[in-house]
Amino acid sequence: MTNFHQTDEPQSGETIAIISTNKGQMKLRLFPELVGVAAENFIELAKQGKYNNVPFHRVIKDFMIQGGDFTNKNGTGGHAAAGEGENIGDVYDPRLKHIRGALSWAKTSAPNSIGSQFFIVHGENGAHFLDHPPNGHSHEGYTVFGQLYEGFGTLDSIAESKTDKRDKPKEEVIIESVEISILPTAMKTVYNFSAGPSILPKQATEEAKAAITDFANTGIGILEISHRTKHVEGMVAETESLLKELLSIPEGYEILFLGGGASLQFCMVPINLLGANSVADYTDTGLWASKALKEAKKFGKVNVVCSSKDSTYNHIPKTFEQTPGATYLHVTSNNTIYGTQWKEFPKANTYLVSDMSSDILSRPIDVSKFGLIYAGAQKNMGPAGVATVIIRSDILGKVERDIPTMLDYRTHIPEKSMFNTPPVFSIYVMNRVLHWLKNLGGVAAMEKLNAKKANMLYDALDNSKLFKGTAAKEDRSTMNIPFVFREDAVAADKKESLEKDFLKIAVEKGLEQLKGHRSVGGFRASIYNAMPIEGVETLVAFMAEFEKKTLG
Numbered sequence: 001m002t003n004f005h006q007t008d009e010p011q012s013g014e015t016i017a018i019i020s021t022n023k024g025q026m027k028l029r030l031f032p033e034l035v036g037v038a039a040e041n042f043i044e045l046a047k048q049g050k051y052n053n054v055p056f057h058r059v060i061k062d063f064m065i066q067g068g069d070f071t072n073k074n075g076t077g078g079h080a081a082a083g084e085g086e087n088i089g090d091v092y093d094p095r096l097k098h099i100r101g102a103l104s105w106a107k108t109s110a111p112n113s114i115g116s117q118f119f120i121v122h123g124e125n126g127a128h129f130l131d132h133p134p135n136g137h138s139h140e141g142y143t144v145f146g147q148l149y150e151g152f153g154t155l156d157s158i159a160e161s162k163t164d165k166r167d168k169p170k171e172e173v174i175i176e177s178v179e180i181s182i183l184p185t186a187m188k189t190v191y192n193f194s195a196g197p198s199i200l201p202k203q204a205t206e207e208a209k210a211a212i213t214d215f216a217n218t219g220i221g222i223l224e225i226s227h228r229t230k231h232v233e234g235m236v237a238e239t240e241s242l243l244k245e246l247l248s249i250p251e252g253y254e255i256l257f258l259g260g261g262a263s264l265q266f267c268m269v270p271i272n273l274l275g276a277n278s279v280a281d282y283t284d285t286g287l288w289a290s291k292a293l294k295e296a297k298k299f300g301k302v303n304v305v306c307s308s309k310d311s312t313y314n315h316i317p318k319t320f321e322q323t324p325g326a327t328y329l330h331v332t333s334n335n336t337i338y339g340t341q342w343k344e345f346p347k348a349n350t351y352l353v354s355d356m357s358s359d360i361l362s363r364p365i366d367v368s369k370f371g372l373i374y375a376g377a378q379k380n381m382g383p384a385g386v387a388t389v390i391i392r393s394d395i396l397g398k399v400e401r402d403i404p405t406m407l408d409y410r411t412h413i414p415e416k417s418m419f420n421t422p423p424v425f426s427i428y429v430m431n432r433v434l435h436w437l438k439n440l441g442g443v444a445a446m447e448k449l450n451a452k453k454a455n456m457l458y459d460a461l462d463n464s465k466l467f468k469g470t471a472a473k474e475d476r477s478t479m480n481i482p483f484v485f486r487e488d489a490v491a492a493d494k495k496e497s498l499e500k501d502f503l504k505i506a507v508e509k510g511l512e513q514l515k516g517h518r519s520v521g522g523f524r525a526s527i528y529n530a531m532p533i534e535g536v537e538t539l540v541a542f543m544a545e546f547e548k549k550t551l552g
Contacts, residue, residue: 026151191535194513262376274300286335315472334359382430484522
């Protein structure tokens with residue numbers, strides 16, 4: 001049987017009893033799943049209030065249980081014994097040893113029923129509760145049904161105040177109430193390594209949860225409040241101000257919060273910036289970069305100045321020639337699928353345009369080098385539903401085409417992103433994320449933390465005999481880290497089965513969304529800003545454990 005120690009704390013999901021007396025309070029762990037009817041009966045009677053305002057019956061000191069009976073040290077059958085006696089190993093319930101004393105109280109209306117009288121037994125391993133046997137007099141068959149874990153001082157105080165040589169109370173001790181409750185079941189710690197939508201700071205999600213029912217003390221939930229109220233307008237303005245501060249955005253730039261995600265920006269950028277007979281340079285460094293350039297071809301000429309497609313986008317091309325007179329140079333700053341990242345941005349002949357969806361706010365950037373930056377929020381800034389656009393005002397209005405109203409940046413700028421109903425809730429969550437980031441020390445502090453997390457995981461991969469990274473070392477992303485089994489460690493015909501085992505056990509350990517993209521295979525850990533370092537530590541420890549199990 002389980003041996004319960006005095007220091008044991010109740011676990012989530014356990015039933016506890018809070019026993020309030022005029023001498024103080026005691027807290028008891030109950031074990032109905034172990035001992036059955038004794039604890040169940042106690043719980044039922046307590047819920048009925050049968051122990052409210054009940055006096056303690058008596059206190060018995062210095063006795064033992066031998067063979068299921070209270071005996072004196074000579075084994076002659078008395079309740080109270082002067083010492084602990086012998087043959088302690090003969091105790092009926094093996095969880096109790098070296099019994100020192102007991103307290104009991106009686107429910108006088110039914111003294112001969114199970115649960116009508118209970119003993120608090122002070123044993124070597126803590127204070128335990130025993131139920132009275134069915135006939136109320138036989139001393140065989142006492143069973144532990146609970147364990148005191150808090151209130152030992154109260155127990156000692158009761159013992160000191162109540163005992164004389166005939167076990168009669170010196171002063172009355174009253175059980176005022178017995179309250180039964182079940183401790184909430186603790187949620188398993190889960191680390192979400194999804195590439196997007198991705199992990200958000202717990203602080204931000206808790207604040208967002210509260211705002212759903214009451215936003216800004218209005219009594220109206222943020223999902224139902226008008227975007228024309230001063231509360232929402234103020235929140236959106238504050239979000240813009242926070243972003244300017246965190247990214248050190250200079251004068252001459254506008255910030256927009258738009259629907260449609262970064263994918264809508266694949267067309268909004270060229271429709272606003274690229275003339276029908278003009279050229280834009282695009283770098284092809286991953287799936288999203290290729291989607292952006294494909295869309296741009298619908299509005300003007302596109303020159304793909306470099307591509308790493310032939311090598312499954314495992315590196316960033318660094319040597320290329322820009323087109324003379326190109327309107328802009330487009331780069332995707334970080335590649336979620338292939339795990340590469342521009343460490344230094346190329347110098348554009350005119351200005352840079354960048355999709356920063358997966359690493360914005362992860363490191364400081366010089367915004368002045370860019371004519372336009374866009375980013376879907378669902379990786380480092382907030383939930384899906386809103387994209388941020390940071391745009392230099394002087395690059396607009398230079399194309400000769402009739403731009404649809406909703407696709408024209410100039411529609412949204414004077415309206416402060418409120419030409420139509422904006423994604424208010426998504427912007428609010430972004431607002432809370434930006435507050436969280438600012439309180440952590442801003443983007444510079446986050447860059448250091450991100451480097452620490454990434455280095456920890458890359459070091460584990462580089463020193464592993466089972467796993468390896470897939471991106472060129474000089475271009476490794478600090479946000480998205482794909483990895484696979486080493487070919488010399490896992491046979492081709494065993495790889496798929498072993499990958500499934502790794503992912504299955506990972507989920508059991510609370511490591512979610514580690515499956516790699518189909519174009520790379522294997523695994524991928526996305527460790528955006530909100531991923532705590534404990535998540536990376538847990539992953540690294542699991543990888544080492546899995547490697548040892550697999551390779552021996």
